[in-house]
Amino acid sequence: MIRIGMMGTGSISRDALTPAIASVPGAQLWSVLSRDEQRASEFAAANGAASPTPGYADLDAFLADPDLDAVIVATPDGMHAEQTIAAANAGKHVLVEKPMATSVADADAMVSACAKAGVKLAVAYHMRWHVGHRLLAERVHGGAFGDIRTAHARWTFKAADSTNWRAHDDVGKWWGLAGVGTHSLDWLRWMLVPTCGEVTDVSSAITTGILGSDHDEVAAATLKFESGAIAQFVSSAVFLAPTRAEICASDDYAMCEETLGRSAGGRILTSAGALEFEEVDPYAGEIADFVDAIAQDREPEVGGEEGRRNVEILCALCP
Ligand SMILES: NC(=O)c1ccc[n+]([C@@H]2O[C@H](COP(=O)([O-])OP(=O)(O)OC[C@H]3O[C@@H](n4cnc5c(N)ncnc54)[C@H](OP(=O)(O)O)[C@@H]3O)[C@@H](O)[C@H]2O)c1
Known part of the structure; x- marks a missing residue:
C-alpha cells in the first residue's frame, strides 16, 4: 500500500484526485x-x-511522518518547486500537478532533487489515461495514420473575474495556458513526438486585459516539429467552447470532440467511423501509474523531463 499525502485542498484535490x-x-x-x-x-x-x-x-511536520510514502502537489503552480524539492529531500515520491513549475530553472531543480533523492517524479497530465486517447495514440504511434501533417487542440474555460491566483504573479504565471493550455500541449506532444520528432519552432499570439489581468486570457500557439508537422492549440480563461482535438495525416484523420477535460467520455471519429472506447476515470489511471511506478521501481509514464519540456515551451510561448 502506497500512503499518499495530499498538498492543497482545492478543486482538483477534492473533485478528482482524492476520489481517484x-x-x-x-x-x-x-x-x-x-x-x-x-x-x-x-x-x-x-x-x-x-x-x-x-x-x-506545517510542511516540515507533514513530510517528517515516516509512514508517508508519497505526496501529490496540488497547490498553485508557483509553489510546486519548493514543495516538490522539500518532499524529495524528505525521501517522498512526488506526483506534481501541471504545469510542474513556472520556470525552467525550477523544473530543472525539481528533476535534480528527485533524482538525487532517488524518488519518483511524475507530472499530472491525466489526459494520457483517457482510454479513447490511448487507443488513438497506439494507432498514431503504430503508423496507421501515415505521416502527420497537422494537429489541433482547443480547450478553454470562462472565469467570472480575475480574482483567481492564476491571473496574478504571486503564486501564478500563466492563466489559460496553465489552466488548460498545458494539457493541450501535452496531448499534442504525446501524439506527435514519437513519429514527428521534437518541437523545433514555436510562435504565439496572446491577448490580455479582457478581465483586467496581464496574464494570458486568450492564447493561440503554433508548434513546428522536426518532421515538418505543424500543431496549433488555443487556450483561454474568458470563453467556453466545446473542446476539440484533431490529427490530420497522410492516410487518415481523427477528430476528438469533448474528450479533453475531466471526464472519461466524448467522441472520437476517424475515416472508418467512431472509435469505440470504455469510459474509465483518467485520474484513476494517473494515480495507478504513479503507485505502480513506485512499487515496480520504474519511471512513471509522464516524468519530470517531459514536464520540464512542457514548461520550457510554455515559457517560449508566453515569457
Ligand atoms: N490535472 C488537472 O486536470 C487539473 C485541474 C485543475 C487544477 N490542476 C492543477 O492543480 C493545482 C491546483 O489547482 P486547483 O484548481 O485545485 O486550485 P485551487 O482550487 O485554487 O486550490 C489550490 C489549493 O492550494 C492551496 N494553496 C496554498 N497556497 C495558496 C495560495 N497562496 N493561493 C491559493 N491556494 C493556495 C489551497 O489549499 P489550502 O487552502 O488548504 O491551503 C487551495 O485550496 C494547480 O497546479 C493546477 O494547475 C490540475
Whole structure:
C-alpha cells in the first residue's frame, strides 16, 4: 500500500484526485497539508485519510511522518518547486500537478532533487489515461495514420473575474495556458513526438486585459516539429467552447470532440467511423501509474523531463 499525502485542498484535490486515490488498489490517502490545520483535518476526515494524525499546516511536520510514502502537489503552480524539492529531500515520491513549475530553472531543480533523492517524479497530465486517447495514440504511434501533417487542440474555460491566483504573479504565471493550455500541449506532444520528432519552432499570439489581468486570457500557439508537422492549440480563461482535438495525416484523420477535460467520455471519429472506447476515470489511471511506478521501481509514464519540456515551451510561448 502506497500512503499518499495530499498538498492543497482545492478543486482538483477534492473533485478528482482524492476520489481517484480511493478507487485505486494499492493507493491510500494518508494525510493532508493545508495553510490551515483545521481545513486539513476536515478535508482528511471527509475523504477518509488513514493516518492517526492526518491534518497538517506545517510542511516540515507533514513530510517528517515516516509512514508517508508519497505526496501529490496540488497547490498553485508557483509553489510546486519548493514543495516538490522539500518532499524529495524528505525521501517522498512526488506526483506534481501541471504545469510542474513556472520556470525552467525550477523544473530543472525539481528533476535534480528527485533524482538525487532517488524518488519518483511524475507530472499530472491525466489526459494520457483517457482510454479513447490511448487507443488513438497506439494507432498514431503504430503508423496507421501515415505521416502527420497537422494537429489541433482547443480547450478553454470562462472565469467570472480575475480574482483567481492564476491571473496574478504571486503564486501564478500563466492563466489559460496553465489552466488548460498545458494539457493541450501535452496531448499534442504525446501524439506527435514519437513519429514527428521534437518541437523545433514555436510562435504565439496572446491577448490580455479582457478581465483586467496581464496574464494570458486568450492564447493561440503554433508548434513546428522536426518532421515538418505543424500543431496549433488555443487556450483561454474568458470563453467556453466545446473542446476539440484533431490529427490530420497522410492516410487518415481523427477528430476528438469533448474528450479533453475531466471526464472519461466524448467522441472520437476517424475515416472508418467512431472509435469505440470504455469510459474509465483518467485520474484513476494517473494515480495507478504513479503507485505502480513506485512499487515496480520504474519511471512513471509522464516524468519530470517531459514536464520540464512542457514548461520550457510554455515559457517560449508566453515569457
Ligand atoms: N490535472 C488537472 O486536470 C487539473 C485541474 C485543475 C487544477 N490542476 C492543477 O492543480 C493545482 C491546483 O489547482 P486547483 O484548481 O485545485 O486550485 P485551487 O482550487 O485554487 O486550490 C489550490 C489549493 O492550494 C492551496 N494553496 C496554498 N497556497 C495558496 C495560495 N497562496 N493561493 C491559493 N491556494 C493556495 C489551497 O489549499 P489550502 O487552502 O488548504 O491551503 C487551495 O485550496 C494547480 O497546479 C493546477 O494547475 C490540475
